[in-house]
Amino acid sequence: MAIKPKLFKQMTKLIAGSMSAGRYDVRLAANxxxxxxxxxxxxxxxxxxxxxxxxxxxxxxxxEEDEWDDIAYHVVVVDTKDDEKVVGTMRLVSSEALAEGQRFYTEHAFDLSGLRAHYGKLLELSRACVSPAGRGGAILMLIWKYTMQFIEQNGYDVMLGCASFKGTDYHQHTEILSYLYTKHLATAELMPIPQPDVESVAIKSFLSEPGKGKERGKVPTMLRGYLKIGAHISDHAIIDPVFNTTFVAIYVDASYMFGSNHALVNKSIDH
Incomplete structure (x- = not known):
């Protein structure tokens, strides 16, 4: 895939500099x-x-590439001690970059009309990946903190995307989905609604009895960060055989992230 020079020049103006942790630097992709x-x-x-x-x-x-890569901001973590190798990434797509009539990637699974009507400037987060050797440490932290900085500095009103769980048998995810539904459900006004042509299941149809915190222990690290800054989820889960996952829609209001709870942003994935 070739980057359009004019578009790439506009993209790189949005954020200057980078963040570092040990041998790793995070920034927007340079080429x-x-x-x-x-x-x-x-x-x-x-x-x-x-x-x-x-x-x-x-x-x-x-x-792995698709139609959104040409208009996306690609956050990359590079290993400065291994020839600037990319060891982590996150893709950011702005509502302002979408062509007329173009949808977010998330909108192939969910109708986001409520979010689009309520918020002016939206940012979709997707394709978060960390190389196997670097998981559970600085790489994920850098991706998270850099993305939060990007959202704040560029004035986004809401961030959105999908939270995925490996495997298409949604019964295997009963505890975690029940926890999310019970504690972090979106309001009716802003609820992402499954598109009619995707396979979905209502989470309330298989809710488990509240446990004693076991379900919280199964929350993936990145999702745990979202929840700590006020994330909300859809009331349906999508069954996705392409990625071999079960996923829900998720969004976070930026005014909560950077209001009185600003400290949570910096600490949300540190523990």
Whole structure:
């Protein structure tokens, strides 16, 4: 995939500098090569590791790419002691970058009319990946903190995306989905609604009895960060055989993130 020079120049004006932690730096991708490295990492993590449905094009290129990559901001974490290799990534898509009539990636599964009507400037987060050797440490922290800085500095009103759980048997995720439904459900006004042509299930149809905190222990690290800054989820889960996942829609109001709870943003994935 080739970056349009004019578009890329506009993108890089939004955020200057980078963050660092030890051997790792995080910033926006600087060139085509770094974006392609990010796409290779996405292919390895989201398809090969997770048992997703691989296409012939992916097998040939060993990259995962789609229509949103041309308009996205690609956050990358590079290893400064390993030839600037990309070891972590997150894709950010702004509502202002979408073409007329173009939808967010998330909108192929959910109708986001409520969020679009309520918020002026939206940012979709997707394709978060960390290389196997760097999980559970500084890489994820850098992606998170850099993305929060991006949202604050560029004046986004809400961030949105999907929270996924490996496997298409949603019964395996009963505890975590029940916890999210009970504690973090979106309001009716802003509720993401499943599109009619996707396979979905109402979470309330298989709610489990509240446990004693066991379900909280199963919350993935990145999702735990979202929840600590006020995330809300959809009342339906989508069954996705392409990625071999079950997922819900998620959104966070930026006014909560950067209001009286600003300290939570910096501490949300540290423990």
């Amino acid at each position: 085509d090569d770094e974006i392609q490295q990010a796409q290779k990492l996405r292919y390895q993590v989201l398809y090969k590791e997770s048992g997703g449905r691989v296409t012939r094009d992916m097998l040939n290129s060993e990259r």
